Amino acid sequence: MDAGGISDLDLEKYDADEQVKIICLGDSAVGKSKLMERFLMDGYRPQQLSTYALTLYKYTTTINGKTILVDFWDTAGQERFQSMHPSYYHKSHACIMVFDVQRKITYKNLPNWYKELREYRPEIPCLVVANKIDADMKVTQKSFNFAKKQGLPFYFVSAADGTNVVKVFKDSIQMALSYKKNSNDFMDEVMRELENFDLESKEETSDKEEETQGGKPDSA
Numbered sequence: 602m603d604a605g606g607i608s609d610l611d612l613e614k615y616d617a618d619e620q621v622k623i624i625c626l627g628d629s630a631v632g633k634s635k636l637m638e639r640f641l642m643d644g645y646r647p648q649q650l651s652t653y654a655l656t657l658y659k660y661t662t663t664i665n666g667k668t669i670l671v672d673f674w675d676t677a678g679q680e681r682f683q684s685m686h687p688s689y690y691h692k693s694h695a696c697i698m699v700f701d702v703q704r705k706i707t708y709k710n711l712p713n714w715y716k717e718l719r720e721y722r723p724e725i726p727c728l729v730v731a732n733k734i735d736a737d738m739k740v741t742q743k744s745f746n747f748a749k750k751q752g753l754p755f756y757f758v759s760a761a762d763g764t765n766v767v768k769v770f771k772d773s774i775q776m777a778l779s780y781k782k783n784s785n786d787f788m789d790e791v792m793r794e795l796e797n798f799d800l801e802s803k804e805e806t807s808d809k810e811e812e813t814q815g816g817k818p819d820s821a
């Protein structure tokens with residue numbers, strides 16, 4: 602990329618109308634990183650080590666004329682870390698939860714991931730993704746009821762051949778945006794009130810300052 606390209610990106614960043622954070626959850630080796638790579642780089646590299654700890658992918662898009670900055674957070678799965686650090690969930694607006702259709706245990710672990718997610722983010726949209734359908738297309742005939750039971754959107758995808766990948770990520774951005782707009786999540790509400798409170802008290806202080814200044818005789 603040349604220097605011109607970089608400054609264009611920077612400009613876009615500062616002009617962004619909206620910013621959302623989307624996290625990815627699921628057992629190790631279900632394909633979380635491959636899905637991100639497929640969507641963001643439109644590429645798929647079959648050989649790669651497990652995600653070390655945390656990878657942050659920045660993505661910019663335009664929706665209805667608005668520039669949207671998306672932070673996709675990718676981290677390594679449960680086998681090595683057991684559960685995620687709370688900061689991983691902090692202020693996230695949507696979650697993509699992935700399992701591997703070839704390994705039943707990764708599906709069975711979904712309720713554990715979901716429980717942890719809901720402890721930190723009770724209300725954010727969560728998309729359930731069945732990955733690796735390229736390995737055996739017959740799995741799409743099977744029913745995976747977890748998503749239905751929880752009332753969550755469900756997708757059959759393949760990071761390897763790209764099936765439904767763009768759809769999942771675009772949907773997650775839309776859901777994150779509408780969550781951010783209409784959120785009545787209790788903690789978010791509290792945070793917003795605190796932020797407003799902060800602003801109000803600052804305004805009051807500056808009003809008083811103006812009053813005092815206004816009271817002074819005009820030296821001009």
Ligand SMILES: Nc1nc2c(ncn2[C@@H]2O[C@H](COP(=O)(O)OP(=O)(O)OP(=O)(O)O)[C@@H](O)[C@H]2O)c(=O)[nH]1
Nearest residue numbers: 629630631632633634635651652677678733760761
């Ligand atoms: N056949 C097939 N293999 C896939 C697909 N997606 C990922 N894989 C393979 O599954 C393995 C794990 O993929 P990763 O993306 O590294 O998995 P991960 O969920 O990020 O794993 P951690 O970082 O350890 O949590 C790799 O060898 C990938 O090549 C897919 O759609 N189809």
Ligand SMILES: [Mg+2]
Nearest residue numbers: 634651652677
């Ligand atoms: Mg990974």
